[in-house]
Amino acid sequence: MAASTQRVSRYTPQEWRNLRLGLLFVSPWALGFLLFTIYPLLSSLYYSLTRYDLLRPPVFLGAKNYLTLFFDDPHFWNVMYNTIYYVGVSVPFGVGAAFLIANILNSRIVARSFFRSVIYIPSIVPAVASAMVWQFLMNVQYGAINGVLRYFGLPIIPFLSNPGWAKPSLILVAIWAQGAAVVIFLAALQDVPRSLYEAATVDGANIWHKFRNVTIPLTSPIILFNLIMGLIVAFQEFTVPWLLTEGGPMNSTEFYLVHLYRNAFEYLRMGKASALAWILFLIIVVFSLVIFKTSARWVYYGGEK
Amino acid sequence: MTSIASETGTRPVPRYRHDTGHRWQTVLLEIIKYSVLIPLTASFAFPLYWMISSALKVDSQVYTVPPILLPFPIHPVNFIEGWQILPFTRYAVNSVVFYTVPAVAFTVLSSTIVAYGFSRIRWPGRDTIFWLVVMTMMLPWAVTMVPLFITFKWLGWLDTYRPLVVPALFSHPYIVFLLRQFFMTLPEELSDAARIDGASEFGILFRIILPLTKPALAVVALFRFLWAWNDYLGPLIYLRDENRYPLALGIEQLSTRANDVGNFSNGIPYLMAVSTLVALPIIVTFFFAQRTFIEGISLTGMKG
Numbered sequence: 001m002a003a004s005t006q007r008v009s010r011y012t013p014q015e016w017r018n019l020r021l022g023l024l025f026v027s028p029w030a031l032g033f034l035l036f037t038i039y040p041l042l043s044s045l046y047y048s049l050t051r052y053d054l055l056r057p058p059v060f061l062g063a064k065n066y067l068t069l070f071f072d073d074p075h076f077w078n079v080m081y082n083t084i085y086y087v088g089v090s091v092p093f094g095v096g097a098a099f100l101i102a103n104i105l106n107s108r109i110v111a112r113s114f115f116r117s118v119i120y121i122p123s124i125v126p127a128v129a130s131a132m133v134w135q136f137l138m139n140v141q142y143g144a145i146n147g148v149l150r151y152f153g154l155p156i157i158p159f160l161s162n163p164g165w166a167k168p169s170l171i172l173v174a175i176w177a178q179g180a181a182v183v184i185f186l187a188a189l190q191d192v193p194r195s196l197y198e199a200a201t202v203d204g205a206n207i208w209h210k211f212r213n214v215t216i217p218l219t220s221p222i223i224l225f226n227l228i229m230g231l232i233v234a235f236q237e238f239t240v241p242w243l244l245t246e247g248g249p250m251n252s253t254e255f256y257l258v259h260l261y262r263n264a265f266e267y268l269r270m271g272k273a274s275a276l277a278w279i280l281f282l283i284i285v286v287f288s289l290v291i292f293k294t295s296a297r298w299v300y301y302g303g304e305k
Numbered sequence: 306m307t308s309i310a311s312e313t314g315t316r317p318v319p320r321y322r323h324d325t326g327h328r329w330q331t332v333l334l335e336i337i338k339y340s341v342l343i344p345l346t347a348s349f350a351f352p353l354y355w356m357i358s359s360a361l362k363v364d365s366q367v368y369t370v371p372p373i374l375l376p377f378p379i380h381p382v383n384f385i386e387g388w389q390i391l392p393f394t395r396y397a398v399n400s401v402v403f404y405t406v407p408a409v410a411f412t413v414l415s416s417t418i419v420a421y422g423f424s425r426i427r428w429p430g431r432d433t434i435f436w437l438v439v440m441t442m443m444l445p446w447a448v449t450m451v452p453l454f455i456t457f458k459w460l461g462w463l464d465t466y467r468p469l470v471v472p473a474l475f476s477h478p479y480i481v482f483l484l485r486q487f488f489m490t491l492p493e494e495l496s497d498a499a500r501i502d503g504a505s506e507f508g509i510l511f512r513i514i515l516p517l518t519k520p521a522l523a524v525v526a527l528f529r530f531l532w533a534w535n536d537y538l539g540p541l542i543y544l545r546d547e548n549r550y551p552l553a554l555g556i557e558q559l560s561t562r563a564n565d566v567g568n569f570s571n572g573i574p575y576l577m578a579v580s581t582l583v584a585l586p587i588i589v590t591f592f593f594a595q596r597t598f599i600e601g602i603s604l605t606g607m608k609g
Contacts (some may be wrong), residue, residue: 011429018428019566021506022475029417032475037441040449046453054458058609062496104342115342117595124598125353126535126551132560136573144355144372151371151400171389176349187603192560201385216358228443236447240539243557247603257447264451264541277448 011140035046048274058271075251075259082167083235083256090171091230099223101184113159116186123179131243134173135160138244160245163252170253173240181226188222189215219301224295229287235284256280341498355582360384360578362537367573380574384582387575393582395548398554404551408533411473411481412480419476422486423477425518435485440574441478454542469536469545480525483604487521488514503553524601527594534587552583 011019023030036239048065069076075175101119105112122130123296137143138159145157159169192215200210216223242246247254247262264273334546340394359367361379388394421437457468491514499509515522537553550558559579591598 018426022422022426022428022431025426025506026419026434028474029419029422029476029478029481032472033437033441034477036453037444037449040452043455044448044450047455054455079442101342101345104338107338109338115346116599117591119347120598120602121591122353124531124535126537126553126556126585128537128556129356129537129584130352130581132556132576133352135560136457137352137355138360142368142573147370148371155306176352179349184601187599194432207330211461213507219443232443234446239389239411243537243560253331260447261538261542264454267529270455273451277445277451281445281448283536288443304312 007116020132025080044274044277047271048278049194052270053268054270055268056065057109061271064281065272067280069272069275075254078251079254079256079259082254085167085253086171086237087160087231087234089168090174091234093171094234095181095223095226095230097175097220098178098181098226102182102189105182105186106189116183119182120179123177125177127177128243130177131172131240134240135244138153138169151192156189161231161249166245166249166252170237170241170244173244174234174237181230184226185219185222188219192218194196220295224299227291229292231287232284235280235287309398344406348573353462356577356584358583360387360574360581362574364574365594371597377508383574383578386571387559387578388582391555391559391573392548393418393552393555393579396550396552400551400553402490403549404469404540405530405533407466407470408473409526409529411470412477412529413522415476415479416484416525417515417522417532420481420488421506421514423481424485424488425491425509426506438481439477442482450542455527462543464544464549465548466543466549469533469539477529480529483528483601484521486604487518489517491517520597523594523597527590527597528601531587531592531602556580556583 004127038283047058050060053064054239058146098302105116105119108113135224137145138160140156140161143159149156158167159165195217197210200214205213236271237255238261241253241255241258243260245253247258257280259274259275263269263276323464327572358374358376360383361381362373362376363380367371397485397499423431453468457463460467462468464472495513495517497507504512535553536551537557540551540554545555547558556576556579560576561570563576565572
């Protein structure tokens with residue numbers, strides 16, 4: 001970058017032409033970036049320092065929103081706990097399950113594309129539609145799961161009506177919709193050169209050795225990718241908890257975005273909601289950075305990339 | 306061959322034929338594999354099966370112990386009756402005409418142009434700026450949600466689809482990223498030859514590059530369609546007037562009635578019927594464009 005300032009004067013007419021053309025082509029993005037990313041980011045930072053209810057002009061409060069959230073808000077830490085619980089369980093289990101399923105699908109198997117389709121489809125069905133089915137399935141009185149349990153005289157499970165069960169139930173729904181990660185993993189697994197497994201076989205490696213020493217290292221960049229993407233999505237999960245439990249029972253599924261939505265669009269606390277958004281932003285950045293940093297130890301980048 | 310990654314087709318040299326222990330391991334592994342895979346796939350399929358089969362029931366078939374797996378007689382009329390409880394035809398028109406179609410058209414057109422600028426023209430600083438695009442892919446939408454709402458409210462755009470489709474005119478980072486990957490695979494000589502013949506960059510993009518990247522365009526159009534069709538939070542924030550609801554909000558509206566079990570008969574079957582109808586375009590599209598879906602999703606992970 002330092003060298004480029006020197007070179008500015010030395011652009012050939014051709015390079016100038018390309019620069020103008022390139023900027024022309026990317027200008028829709030550049031404009032959108034300013035309007036829908038940079039400006040909202042900065043204004044949200046400003047709003048987070050104010051009290052703003054959309055009716056009266058914003059009142060500057062300094063760091064008060066943040067301080068209140070951290071030290072004087074009975075809900076905030078509960079929301080934080082719920083969210084970390086949800087992310088901490090659903091992401092590792094979701095990515096792990098997706099990886100294992102992909103490995104099974106990648107082995108010699110009949111009707112592979114059938115299995116893959118069935119596992120993938122839940123991830124593209126509208127979340128509203130799947131929320132309706134799950135709400136019905138998990139209903140205490142007339143849900144199918146409890147209907148079966150009842151038939152066998154087993155105790156019923158209050159999936160969505162018991163604070164202890166609600167979070168695991170929503171995690172189950174999230175893992176059910178993990179199909180995209182399975183397909184991404186499967187594509188990565190199919191790129192692992194077969195010769196490596198053959199070489200390992202010749203060396204007397206068993207299945208576990210091959211999984212541990214060939215499969216995992218060669219797909220580790222994709223594991224990293226799915227972890228980070230899963231993290232970003234899980235921290236911002238909204239539709240399913242909002243429709244299935246609306247944050248209840250007893251606030252046990254009041255996840256971060258549900259809480260943020262409530263504050264912004266039900267209570268019209270735009271300042272507090274912006275502060276919540278920035279805290280979430282920083283949490284996601286920190287989590288992603290930690291995963292990136294530690295990834296140097298377990299992610300293997302082969303020769304090509 | 307016991308390798309977890311062995312593909313169908315090529316048969317391994319039967320080097321270990323005498324090694325019975327090895328063969329037992331293979332058989333055992335096959336048993337474990339299918340005894341995990343079959344119940345797993347069944348439980349992935351079950352909720353959607355339940356949605357469709359419940360859509361064909363009446364109340365007396367819904368509230369039974371044990372649950373009825375195969376309803377008989379079936380009541381396909383639920384699909385019509387459920388659809389008519391609320392103005393779902395209008396919701397469908399809203400979803401398609403005001404949201405899905407413009408969102409797909411705007412995003413694909415603008416992202417194509419932007420991706421071309423990031424891949425087929427060499428200009429100083431290009432790859433540095435492209436990093437910004439990649440960064441915005443990871444930006445949590447929660448951060449821009451509140452200020453964008455304030456801006457769109459100020460513009461008087463509440464209760465319209467403009468907040469949901471106008472940003473699509475300015476390209477989408479994720480789609481730019483995917484298209485750029487595709488454009489990069491085409492040989493540079495293609496553009497050079499056209500430039501020598503005096504073609505403009507727009508001419509090259511629309512007459513040479515795009516015809517060669519139709520599959521890529523299908524992939525990104527499909528994804529954008531999916532996001533718009535499935536979007537719930539966006540309409541929830543911006544649309545209050547029920548006449549303007551898309552299908553996603555219509556379903557939610559229906560569910561508040563359907564769950565009023567005492568006062569509303571066949572609520573659950575109707576709700577399941579409408580949910581099925583809204584999920585159907587996605588599932589049908591998947592079956593027709595399965596390869597496109599799978600290829601697109603697979604490409605997502607390529608950046609590693």
